[in-house]
Amino acid sequence: MTQHEGITRRGLLGMVGTAAAAATVPLGGGSAAAQPDTGEVTVRMTVNGTATSLTADPRVTLLDAVRERLGLTGTKKGCDRGQCGACTVHVDGRRVVSCLTLLATLDGASVTTIEGLADGDRPHPLQRAFVDQDGLQCGFCTPGQIMSAAAVIAEGRARTDDEIREQMSGNICRCSAYPGILAAIRQARTEMR
Amino acid sequence: MRSYAFERPGTVTDAVRRAGSGSAFLAGGTTLVDLMKLEVMTPDRVLDINRLPLRGLDTTGGGLRIGALERMSDVAADPRVRRAYPVLGQALDLSASGQLRTMASIGGNLLQRTRCGYFRDVSTPCNKRLPGSGCPAIGGENRTHAVLGASGSCAATHPSDLAVALVALDAKVRLQGREGARTVDLRDFYLLPGDTPHLEHDLRPGELVTEVVVPALPWARRSTYVKIRDRRSFEFALSSAAVAVRLDGDTIVEARVAVGGMGTRPWRLTAVERALVGRRATEETYVAAAATAVEGTRPLRHNAYKPELMKRTLVRALLELEQTR
Numbered sequence: 001m002t003q004h005e006g007i008t009r010r011g012l013l014g015m016v017g018t019a020a021a022a023a024t025v026p027l028g029g030g031s032a033a034a035q036p037d038t039g040e041v042t043v044r045m046t047v048n049g050t051a052t053s054l055t056a057d058p059r060v061t062l063l064d065a066v067r068e069r070l071g072l073t074g075t076k077k078g079c080d081r082g083q084c085g086a087c088t089v090h091v092d093g094r095r096v097v098s099c100l101t102l103l104a105t106l107d108g109a110s111v112t113t114i115e116g117l118a119d120g121d122r123p124h125p126l127q128r129a130f131v132d133q134d135g136l137q138c139g140f141c142t143p144g145q146i147m148s149a150a151a152v153i154a155e156g157r158a159r160t161d162d163e164i165r166e167q168m169s170g171n172i173c174r175c176s177a178y179p180g181i182l183a184a185i186r187q188a189r190t191e192m193r
Numbered sequence: 194m195r196s197y198a199f200e201r202p203g204t205v206t207d208a209v210r211r212a213g214s215g216s217a218f219l220a221g222g223t224t225l226v227d228l229m230k231l232e233v234m235t236p237d238r239v240l241d242i243n244r245l246p247l248r249g250l251d252t253t254g255g256g257l258r259i260g261a262l263e264r265m266s267d268v269a270a271d272p273r274v275r276r277a278y279p280v281l282g283q284a285l286d287l288s289a290s291g292q293l294r295t296m297a298s299i300g301g302n303l304l305q306r307t308r309c310g311y312f313r314d315v316s317t318p319c320n321k322r323l324p325g326s327g328c329p330a331i332g333g334e335n336r337t338h339a340v341l342g343a344s345g346s347c348a349a350t351h352p353s354d355l356a357v358a359l360v361a362l363d364a365k366v367r368l369q370g371r372e373g374a375r376t377v378d379l380r381d382f383y384l385l386p387g388d389t390p391h392l393e394h395d396l397r398p399g400e401l402v403t404e405v406v407v408p409a410l411p412w413a414r415r416s417t418y419v420k421i422r423d424r425r426s427f428e429f430a431l432s433s434a435a436v437a438v439r440l441d442g443d444t445i446v447e448a449r450v451a452v453g454g455m456g457t458r459p460w461r462l463t464a465v466e467r468a469l470v471g472r473r474a475t476e477e478t479y480v481a482a483a484a485t486a487v488e489g490t491r492p493l494r495h496n497a498y499k500p501e502l503m504k505r506t507l508v509r510a511l512l513e514l515e516q517t518r
């Protein structure tokens with residue numbers, strides 16, 4: 001993965017962005033015999049309400065695409081392995097980890113990131129609640145926490161403290177701001193009704 | 194990550210036709226993308242099967258049929274599943290995280306790979322990942338490894354919670370290959386490691402799982418799944434138990450018992466079932482029956498706690514079932 005990090009994230013994505021017609025830079029081996037077509041794929045999707053078209057290597061994740069190609073850096077990369085939840089976004093209204101979602105699978109999809117949650121200048125009730133209730137310390141996990149919480153409340157799975165804790169367990173907070181996070185979700189749950 | 198060609202077949206026939214030994218089907222991607230990043234899996238073609246019509250839950254004619262591409266969270270939330278097979282809903286609810294359950298498919302869940310740390314680390318040998326390279330787990334870190342079904346070549350556990358519940362329910366998988374369709378008992382679908390731990394299941398190259406079929410079992414309304422792990426949520430099982438019991442008055446007349454976290458594949462415990470049947474549903478009965486579960490276990494250096502934990506997990510599951518009488 002270091003290779004992917006080093007070349008794809010910082011280099012390849014940027015390169016593809018500036019020189020759309022450039023041939024794909026071959027990374028790593030693949031099988032020598034019968035080379036399949038590893039060319040780029042074009043994906044048309046809606047991101048935070050805006051129609052977007054991206055052409056990228058099929059290995060690119062939704063996480064890298066929103067951060068590096070679309071400049072939406074609110075979505076965080078913690079583990080890149082589905083284990084921390086920092087990269088949580090909504091695809092077609094459902095919470096997913098963007099680090100394990102391939103961009104190539106999203107043709108026709110609608111994606112919402114933390115940047116798309118607020119209503120113009122009016123923060124989302126969860127954003128306000130996280131501030132009101134001290135739902136964060138360093139803030140690194142917060143966009144993922146908020147995106148998860150928004151889906152959990154919408155699904156009607158935030159009825160009790162135990163249910164909130166269980167439903168939010170895919171979002172790890174290294175600063176252990178859990179009591180504040182729980183309080184924030186309780187507050188927003190009432191406002192979002 | 195190695196490069197690959199990305200294709201989106203539109204029909205089952207098309208998907209199966211394109212598939213071969215170097216290809217991988219992509220459903221939710223929560224195993225495949227993870228393992229491609231680690232270069233544990235290096236397909237040269239990724240076939241995104243999400244456009245295939247392998248969706249839906251069907252209860253007509255008794256039993257339950259689940260399309261392979263149904264998502265874990267949707268199946269868990271379905272009232273028909275919750276009512277008729279609580280053990281399934283609970284096994285799914287207790288798996289992974291909310292985000293992962295939203296993404297992950299039923300078919301992919303059954304085909305997820307072991308979480309053995311050596312398997313996931315390409316800088317170490319591993320017979321499952323690289324046949325013949327050796328098994329560092331057997332003489333190394335093996336706290337989470339199997340006490341049932343292991344060989345001298347591999348002691349990795351099968352990580353799926355869902356599979357444990359399905360094995361208890363005698364579920365079958367429908368498979369579709371180029372040569373046609375066939376149905377296999379999930380219990381026989383998973384292979385013991387033996388000398389060939391890289392062969393994990395009875396799926397021919399390019400074959401697709403299309404459906405999971407759960408036979409009708411009216412008394413599975415009294416069933417439950419108990420999962421013991423290092424933390425309370427979002428963790429794989431150290432131990433788990435899927436149990437269903439049919440009572441006549443106070444007497445157990447039929448039972449289904451399977452455990453997870455213990456075996457190299459989801460492990461059905463027919464000896465425990467036999468030890469339950471014909472006896473009164475009391476804690477004494479459960480303890481005596483659970484004791485038969487540890488026969489044949491072979492602990493390694495760091496997992497000697499597992500047989501005892503298995504017994505206790507079974508007893509707890511059977512006691513919890515009493516609450517639902």
Ligand SMILES: Cc1cc2nc3c(=O)[nH]c(=O)nc-3n(C[C@H](O)[C@H](O)[C@H](O)COP(=O)(O)OP(=O)(O)OC[C@H]3O[C@@H](n4cnc5c(N)ncnc54)[C@H](O)[C@@H]3O)c2cc1C
Pocket residue numbers: 081082083217218219220221222223224225226227261262287288289290293296297298299300301302303304305352353354355400401402403427428429430
């Ligand atoms: C952090 C983390 C925690 C987890 N915790 C748990 C847990 O507690 N309990 C648990 O049970 N699981 C757990 N999982 C595993 C998770 O449930 C699986 O990754 C998921 O179910 C796989 O489904 P998928 O659709 O994403 O599969 P994919 O990743 O798309 O595919 C998995 C494999 O199956 C193949 N495949 C997929 N669909 C088919 C098909 N229809 N026919 C033939 N082959 C197919 C793919 O080629 C691939 O080899 C966890 C995963 C992560 C990342």
Ligand code: SF4
Pocket residue numbers: 307309310311312318319320321322327328329330331346347348349390
């Ligand atoms: S237990 Fe199996 S998966 Fe783990 S290192 Fe040994 S051979 Fe590999």
Ligand code: FES
Pocket residue numbers: 076077078079080081082083084085086087088097098099100
């Ligand atoms: S970065 Fe995606 S879950 Fe950690």
Ligand code: FES
Pocket residue numbers: 135136137138139140141142172173174175176177
């Ligand atoms: S606020 Fe720092 S990780 Fe959660």
